Amino acid sequence: MLRIAVPNKGSLADTAADMLAEAGYTGRRDAKDLHVIDPQNDVEFFYLRPKDIATYVGSGALDVGITGRDLLLDARMPGAQEVESLGFGGSTFRFAGPPGRFDSVKDLEGMRVATAYPGLVDGFLDEHGVAVDLVPLDGAVESAVRLGVADAVADVVSTGTTLRQAGLEIFGPVILESDAVLIAGPDQKDGTETLLRRLRGVMVARRFVLVDYDLPAALLDQAAAVAPGIESPTISPLRDPEWVAVRVMVARHGVNRVMDELYAIGARAILVTAIHAARL
Numbered sequence: 001m002l003r004i005a006v007p008n009k010g011s012l013a014d015t016a017a018d019m020l021a022e023a024g025y026t027g028r029r030d031a032k033d034l035h036v037i038d039p040q041n042d043v044e045f046f047y048l049r050p051k052d053i054a055t056y057v058g059s060g061a062l063d064v065g066i067t068g069r070d071l072l073l074d075a076r077m078p079g080a081q082e083v084e085s086l087g088f089g090g091s092t093f094r095f096a097g098p099p100g101r102f103d104s105v106k107d108l109e110g111m112r113v114a115t116a117y118p119g120l121v122d123g124f125l126d127e128h129g130v131a132v133d134l135v136p137l138d139g140a141v142e143s144a145v146r147l148g149v150a151d152a153v154a155d156v157v158s159t160g161t162t163l164r165q166a167g168l169e170i171f172g173p174v175i176l177e178s179d180a181v182l183i184a185g186p187d188q189k190d191g192t193e194t195l196l197r198r199l200r201g202v203m204v205a206r207r208f209v210l211v212d213y214d215l216p217a218a219l220l221d222q223a224a225a226v227a228p229g230i231e232s233p234t235i236s237p238l239r240d241p242e243w244v245a246v247r248v249m250v251a252r253h254g255v256n257r258v259m260d261e262l263y264a265i266g267a268r269a270i271l272v273t274a275i276h277a278a279r280l
């Protein structure tokens with residue numbers, strides 16, 4: 001039975017649970033449940049603190065897990081390896097300090113740097129040959145400079161508004177671009193490939209839609225240039241021998257532009273259908 005670690009709370013928890021449900025697995029129905037068995041799929045789920053998941057998987061106590069790339073690197077568990085990016089929970093890590101005080105990461109030499117991700121930041125600074133005094137915090141990192149416990153901070157940045165409100169400015173290179181990832185332990189267990197294939201199918205279903213339309217057969221090359229699909233469009237004959245029916249996969253975010261262009265070429269009866277599951 002494949003043992004899967006899932007975030008029990010935090011920004012990754014709900015989307016991870018939704019993704020597993022879309023992949024056909026039966027997870028918990030009560031937020032208080034910490035262990036759920038899905039006998040039909042031969043898996044069991046363990047709902048854990050996101051920060052602990054890499055430790056459990058890397059030690060071999062659990063087989064695979066869903067966590068953030070930032071949390072994986074911060075844990076520094078050599079047995080835990082990233083298998084696949086899952087396309088949600090994106091975040092960016094940057095350094096920030098008082099305006100005008102720091103220009104580059106080298107300026108941090110010997111300084112106090114506050115962060116909630118000491119393992120991640122320490123590894124990054126080691127790669128750049130910079131030694132600092134790390135100040136581990138569990139939240140509200142942006143207040144560390146104002147309160148005098150640090151000279152700079154390393155934290156998640158989205159728009160930078162929170163840091164600016166704390167009187168800080170971003171400097172230096174990006175520490176990490178993070179998102180949710182599937183991780184695995186040192187030994188691949190039965191069921192891991194099935195899980196990965198299903199999760200990939202969910203990601204495809206979320207990114208793409210099916211577009212069906214009717215088109216004069218003479219315009220097929222023009223239409224295929226607009227919407228070539230994953231491999232190529234599926235073409236079916238219609239009762240009118242001069243027309244064909246076309247089905248093609250199109251990226252969800254650009255589907256309205258594609259519909260406009262197909263209509264301008266001469267396509268009619270253009271329909272868009274969501275994809276609920278896929279295997280490519």
